[in-house]
Amino acid sequence: MRAPPLLELVDLARHFPVRNAFGRRTGWIRAVDGVSLAVSAGETLGLVGESGCGKSTLGKTVMGIHAPTAGEIRFAGREIGRLPRRERRAVARDLQYVYQDPGASLDPRWKIVHSLHEPLKIHTRLSRAEREEQVRAILTAVGLPDAHLDLYPHELSGGQQRRVGLARILTLRPRMVILDEPTSGLDVSVQASVLKLFRSLQEAFALTYVFISHDLAVVRSMCARIAVMYLGRIVEMGETAAVFAQPRHPYTRSLLAAVPRIGGRRVTLDFALPGEPPNPRDVPSGCRFRTRCPLVQDVCATQEPPLREVEDRRVACHLA
Amino acid sequence: MTELLSVRGLSVDFVTDGGVAQVLDGISLDVGRGEVVGLVGESGCGKTTLARAILGILPAGAARLRGGEVRFRGADLLRADPVAVNDRVRGRAITFIPQDPSTSFSPVFPVETQIMDLMRWKSPRAPGGNARAPRWRYPRERYRTDREAVLETLRAVQIPEPARALRRLPHEFSGGQRQRLMIAMALLPDPDLIVADEPTTALDVTIQAQILRLLRELVKERGVSVLFTTHDLGTAHELCDRIVVMYAGQAMEAAPADVFFARPAHPYTRRLLASVPTGTGEIRDIPGEVPSLVAPPPGCRFHPRCDYATPECRAGRPAPRALAPDHEVRCHHPVDAPGGVDA
Numbered sequence: 006m007r008a009p010p011l012l013e014l015v016d017l018a019r020h021f022p023v024r025n026a027f028g029r030r031t032g033w034i035r036a037v038d039g040v041s042l043a044v045s046a047g048e049t050l051g052l053v054g055e056s057g058c059g060k061s062t063l064g065k066t067v068m069g070i071h072a073p074t075a076g077e078i079r080f081a082g083r084e085i086g087r088l089p090r091r092e093r094r095a096v097a098r099d100l101q102y103v104y105q106d107p108g109a110s111l112d113p114r115w116k117i118v119h120s121l122h123e124p125l126k127i128h129t130r131l132s133r134a135e136r137e138e139q140v141r142a143i144l145t146a147v148g149l150p151d152a153h154l155d156l157y158p159h160e161l162s163g164g165q166q167r168r169v170g171l172a173r174i175l176t177l178r179p180r181m182v183i184l185d186e187p188t189s190g191l192d193v194s195v196q197a198s199v200l201k202l203f204r205s206l207q208e209a210f211a212l213t214y215v216f217i218s219h220d221l222a223v224v225r226s227m228c229a230r231i232a233v234m235y236l237g238r239i240v241e242m243g244e245t246a247a248v249f250a251q252p253r254h255p256y257t258r259s260l261l262a263a264v265p266r267i268g269g270r271r272v273t274l275d276f277a278l279p280g281e282p283p284n285p286r287d288v289p290s291g292c293r294f295r296t297r298c299p300l301v302q303d304v305c306a307t308q309e310p311p312l313r314e315v316e317d318r319r320v321a322c323h324l325a
Numbered sequence: 326m327t328e329l330l331s332v333r334g335l336s337v338d339f340v341t342d343g344g345v346a347q348v349l350d351g352i353s354l355d356v357g358r359g360e361v362v363g364l365v366g367e368s369g370c371g372k373t374t375l376a377r378a379i380l381g382i383l384p385a386g387a388a389r390l391r392g393g394e395v396r397f398r399g400a401d402l403l404r405a406d407p408v409a410v411n412d413r414v415r416g417r418a419i420t421f422i423p424q425d426p427s428t429s430f431s432p433v434f435p436v437e438t439q440i441m442d443l444m445r446w447k448s449p450r451a452p453g454g455n456a457r458a459p460r461w462r463y464p465r466e467r468y469r470t471d472r473e474a475v476l477e478t479l480r481a482v483q484i485p486e487p488a489r490a491l492r493r494l495p496h497e498f499s500g501g502q503r504q505r506l507m508i509a510m511a512l513l514p515d516p517d518l519i520v521a522d523e524p525t526t527a528l529d530v531t532i533q534a535q536i537l538r539l540l541r542e543l544v545k546e547r548g549v550s551v552l553f554t555t556h557d558l559g560t561a562h563e564l565c566d567r568i569v570v571m572y573a574g575q576a577m578e579a580a581p582a583d584v585f586f587a588r589p590a591h592p593y594t595r596r597l598l599a600s601v602p603t604g605t606g607e608i609r610d611i612p613g614e615v616p617s618l619v620a621p622p623p624g625c626r627f628h629p630r631c632d633y634a635t636p637e638c639r640a641g642r643p644a645p646r647a648l649a650p651d652h653e654v655r656c657h658h659p660v661d662a663p664g665g666v667d668a
Contacts, residue, residue, distance in 0.1 A: 055529035055530070055531065055532075056529055162614060164614065192367035192556050193367075193556070193557075193558070193597065193600045193601050193602075194367060194596065194597060194600045194610055194611040195367070195610075196600070196602075197600040197602070197608050197609060197610030197611070198610040198611075200602070200608050201608050201610055204608070219529060219530070221530070222602040222603070223602050225604055226602040226603065226605075226606050226607075226608060246604075259531060260530060260531060263530040263531045263533065263534035264530055264559070265533075265534075265537075265557070265559030265560050265562055265563045266559065266562070267558055267562050267586055267598065267601060268562070268586050268587070271562065271563050272534065272563065273534045273537045273538040273541070273563050274538070276531075276534040276538065278531050278534075278535075281499050281501055281502075281532060
């Protein structure tokens with residue numbers, strides 16, 4: 006078996022209230038609705054799904070940006086979902102979050118050196134010289150020359166800004182990094198450079214990644230294990246190679262079938278998944294995917310399928 | 326195939342604070358009748374500028390035409406009377422599908438108002454001719470016929486309950502539905518050519534697959550030509566008959582889609598195809614960065630990043646040459662060609 010998990014989620018839920026113009030609550034958006042998973046130290050877990058499936062909300066809830074509505078978040082053996090603010094802040098050293106464009110979170114009026122020192126000032130008691138040493142080491146690790154320390158963000162290219170943003174997160178030597186759509190909007194050649202960088206950093210700093218993405222090809226090349234989400238729940242979770250080779254949940258099957266592939270027959274000629282994901286305010290009864298599922302049965306409307314073990318993985322489908 | 330659109334040696338400069346950027350540099354491109362041509366390239370390569378130049382909607386202050394022509398049905402649009410182009414070509418013979426449908430609708434008017442406003446001016450039944458004639462009147466009979474056509478086209482793009490959909494505001498539609506409305510609006514004027522600028526980039530994969538399929542079926546059924554710009558080689562493969570690759574303002578390679586994916590000849594094209602993630606887990610990027618267009622590298626614009634660069638590539642700019650009647654490449658050492666370098 007694998008090592009004890011670094012991160013463990015137990016029935017984690019995050020609901021957002023929907024209010025009308027008078028501030029009265031008229032419903033709930035169940036963005037994350039009962040997710041359980043475990044991430045071992047050193048691995049990369051891919052979290053995939055279409056927009057609105059709750060994958061970013063899940064990442065932000067783990068990170069403490071949203072408070073969980075229900076359930077537990079255990080990080081390194083400790084429940085962190087309901088810590089007081091001061092203690093929660095200490096966890097932030099070990100658990101970091103990377104937004105889509107980490108370069109955009111640099112202060113335009115600060116030199117790079119200033120931005121890189123800031124996290125160390127907040128979270129450590131290192132002396133100025135010790136900080137300086139660490140900052141230079143990190144800068145080398147992300148592939149930038151020391152000369153860049155005295156530049157302002159606007160003097161760097163977008164790709165270099167991105168590297169500085171990552172360096173800033175890594176100066177604290179976190180154990181786990183949540184990457185939220187880190188390559189969306191990038192050209193393939195740039196995307197390849199960024200993915201390579203993530204890999205080399207993972208090796209250099211023994212990082213554990215949760216890789217949130219809607220891009221299945223990227224997840225496939227980066228993650229050993231993936232979890233597929235639909236409307237706030239995990240529908241399938243397992244080894245990436247096995248899931249891609251033989252998806253068991255009908256949603257995973259459609260999702261994989263929809264990805265354009267270069268060479269061979271056009272996939273859109275055979276693709277048939279009707280409709281769009283329902284509004285998360287108004288989740289269908291029973292199985293959440295049944296309104297679009299090609300295999301739907303009577304039981305799907307009445308009973309919500311649990312995420313159960315099916316051979317080498319977990320699947321939430323009555324028919325798997 | 327007879328050429329519908331033929332761009333010849335088009336060069337466009339942009340005046341920026343940092344100097345004059347050569348955003349398009351001697352681009353040539355053909356679109357035949359009923360053909361779907363993919364214009365593939367990374368951000369900043371000039372594909373959107375080319376699309377806008379064809380539509381004649383370049384920003385007037387910053388963009389400067391250096392040379393070349395855009396021939397559409399035989400006439401040069403760049404030198405034609407602008408009033409006539411606006412009257413008969415833009416929005417009628419050539420229509421446009423934007424990347425982000427949510428910013429292309431006004432949020433405050435129902436969809437019906439916006440589509441019927443389009444039809445008033447650009448419907449195939451709207452009178453052409455002198456733009457100064459009082460055309461603001463919308464004769465009732467034509468309104469009725471046009472509205473019927475709108476409902477029929479909305480059914481064709483699979484909008485459920487079209488008559489009710491028309492009364493709704495744009496925000497009441499999902500992203501996929503809004504893109505369907507945009508496709509309907511591009512088809513309604515009965516165009517010869519649709520310029521689609523990354524129409525599926527903002528959509529999820531399952532919705533993207535639906536839209537790509539719909540678009541392909543509709544244009545093939547109606548015999549409309551499409552110029553489809555994208556940075557995603559996968560969607561280009563799904564939709565296009567022929568593909569043109571752009572890099573730093575130049576067309577690097579043009580070939581039929583099957584040849585393009587099976588036997589790419591330009592080193593840039595090969596690196597671009599190789600950087601698409603595959604199941605093997607190996608990741609290959611293109612080292613270096615896209616060059617500045619204010620001071621592009623001398624010789625071949627790709628040579629600083631090219632594996633096969635020789636002194637010849639640094640000195641002289643390669644001219645486009647034909648490897649096969651339908652396969653053109655701008656490179657001194659195309660791969661697989663006689664005298665080329667083996668990969």
